[in-house]
Amino acid sequence: MIPIGKYPTTRLRRNRHDDWNRRLVAEHKLSADDFILPVFVIEGDAKREPVSSMPGVDRVSVDLLVETAGEAAALGIPAIAIFPEVDPALKTPDAREACNSGNLVCRAIKAVKTAHPQIGIVCDAALDPFNSDGHDGIVRDGYVVNDESVEILCRQSVVQAQAGCDVIAPSDMMDGRVGAIRKALDQSGFEHVRIMSYAAKYASAFYGPFRDAIGSKSALKGDKKTYQMDPANTDEAIREVAQDLDEGADMVMVKPGMPYLDIVYRVKETFGVPTIVYQVSGEYASLKGAVQNGWLENDKVVLESLMAFKRAGADGILTYMAIEAAKLLKNS
Ligand code: PBG
Numbered sequence: 001m002i003p004i005g006k007y008p009t010t011r012l013r014r015n016r017h018d019d020w021n022r023r024l025v026a027e028h029k030l031s032a033d034d035f036i037l038p039v040f041v042i043e044g045d046a047k048r049e050p051v052s053s054m055p056g057v058d059r060v061s062v063d064l065l066v067e068t069a070g071e072a073a074a075l076g077i078p079a080i081a082i083f084p085e086v087d088p089a090l091k092t093p094d095a096r097e098a099c100n101s102g103n104l105v106c107r108a109i110k111a112v113k114t115a116h117p118q119i120g121i122v123c124d125a126a127l128d129p130f131n132s133d134g135h136d137g138i139v140r141d142g143y144v145v146n147d148e149s150v151e152i153l154c155r156q157s158v159v160q161a162q163a164g165c166d167v168i169a170p171s172d173m174m175d176g177r178v179g180a181i182r183k184a185l186d187q188s189g190f191e192h193v194r195i196m197s198y199a200a201k202y203a204s205a206f207y208g209p210f211r212d213a214i215g216s217k218s219a220l221k222g223d224k225k226t227y228q229m230d231p232a233n234t235d236e237a238i239r240e241v242a243q244d245l246d247e248g249a250d251m252v253m254v255k256p257g258m259p260y261l262d263i264v265y266r267v268k269e270t271f272g273v274p275t276i277v278y279q280v281s282g283e284y285a286s287l288k289g290a291v292q293n294g295w296l297e298n299d300k301v302v303l304e305s306l307m308a309f310k311r312a313g314a315d316g317i318l319t320y321m322a323i324e325a326a327k328l329l330k331n332s
Helices: 012-016 019-025 062-074 104-115 146-163 177-187 205-213 235-246 258-271 281-292 298-312 322-331
Strands: 035-042 048-050 058-061 079-084 120-125 138-140 143-145 167-170 194-201 251-255 275-279 316-319
Touching (some): 012 019, 035 104, 035 322, 058 062, 062 079, 062 104, 079 104, 104 120, 104 146, 120 146, 138 146, 143 146, 146 167, 146 177, 167 177, 177 194, 177 235, 194 235, 194 258, 205 281, 235 251, 235 258, 251 258, 258 275, 258 298, 275 298, 281 298, 298 316, 298 322, 316 322
Parallel strands (some): 035 058, 035 079, 035 316, 079 120, 120 167, 167 194, 194 251, 251 275, 275 316
Antiparallel strands (some): 048 058, 138 143
């Protein structure tokens, strides 16, 4: 054991005595540079709809999304992640709208890139917003088929890159998709487009409010346990991350966040690569619901919940609280 001193010559409370001293010895720092803001986009003009299970989060039309992106950029937030709520009439079993270069997400990418070229844009590679089954891949005889889904994800990724997306984030958990998407992007001249892989993505009940927000909950048949990970597993997360890195992932993600801090820690310790964590919709809803009831203090839990990710080893955090946290950090 490292000699760290004994009481009473050593009193660990001394370094906690003053604010300046606490700041001086703080081991981790949270900053706006750590955040990616997930945003929900809808059709229309000057349209804003609250997401009932996520107090403070709205789905907005492209024009308002551009404003939000501008606000995020001004606060120093490096990137946004765009999620579309697709018209149910456009959802089909083959999710063909995912590969339509004029779809809502591509129009949103173009509008944000034109207005705010300095902010990074992240988009999922996954079919759930476009699929009438609500699944991330194509369903055949009740099973989400792997290789056929990967082919469509490759086309979706290229279409999004053509629209100006900087980072493709495969969130589908199909096997082999990172390598296939890397190849497809490179063959189309997008070798600079990054892949942030949802590498260790668990079949979690904490995604409920997100599925409300993009309207995939009512569409979803069954659950996602045949492709997303079992919450009981840790070693498997390491294998998933290793495989995605082998296939060319630039950044890897652990999701959800707070209930999976052990996975964040182990991934960062094992691989030492850019590690991103997603503070998902259900985590947001739990904290904000308690705040609304007066059971938790908003500003303190916002910052403490995000600091926990830094302590566990995360380099970046997808969080619906990015704008409010960036403002709090600016004023602190
Ligand atoms: C879709 C996707 C999901 C989330 C991000 N991308 C939901 C799911 O897999 O069902 C969840 C985000 C959140 O809950 O905040 N593949």
